[in-house]
Amino acid sequence: MLIQLDFESKEPIYLQLIHQIIEGIAKGQLKPGEDLPSVRSLASDIGVNLHTVNKSYQQLKQEGFILIHRQKGVVVNPEGVPSATTAYIKQLSHKLRPLISESICREMDEQAFLNVCSDLYKEFMTERQGN
Structure with a gap:
């Protein structure tokens, strides 16, 4: 999945990143259990501060889209995203x-x-x- 950020947008970078990852999951570009880049790696690849990526990942984790493991790294939630409540x-x-x-x-x-x-x-x- 290709991340494309608009650095001129009024929307904060961390939200753009969250929205693009969720879109990738929704479109099936990112499959349950699929590895995502580490915070440091993704920050370097897209040219943003690692705290920005960390903030995005933490929110995605909180909402059930991803899991963060110390040894395994970051993965799309293998059990899928929780249903609408x-x-x-x-x-x-x-x-x-x-x-x-x-x-x-x-x-x-x-x-x-x-x-x-x-x-x-x-x-x-x-x-x-x-x-």
């Missing part, structure tokens, strides 16, 4: 609120918003099935 759905709703608000302010109707979501979902599932 009520707490996750609440968090998702919280994250969607500003996107929906902005879409309404920009006079985007509900169907157009849902079409964007549906198209992205289908794209991910298509890539996942191709892997």
Whole structure:
């Protein structure tokens, strides 16, 4: 999986990294049990501070996407990502609120918003099935 960061983006680097790793898992580019680079190695490869990578990995670990072993290193959770819970759905709703608000302010109707979501979902599932 190729990590591409936008150093000019308003989104913090650690979040970009988190989002790209989660996207890689969702699309099937990163398989359960697959090794990820060490903090030091990934930081060197993508040209960021190792604390940035460590912050990303720690959050991914906390959310159940990866496991960090002292001897084995970093791996995609071999048992898969935990299923959506009520707490996750609440968090998702919280994250969607500003996107929906902005879409309404920009006079985007509900169907157009849902079409964007549906198209992205289908794209991910298509890539996942191709892997």
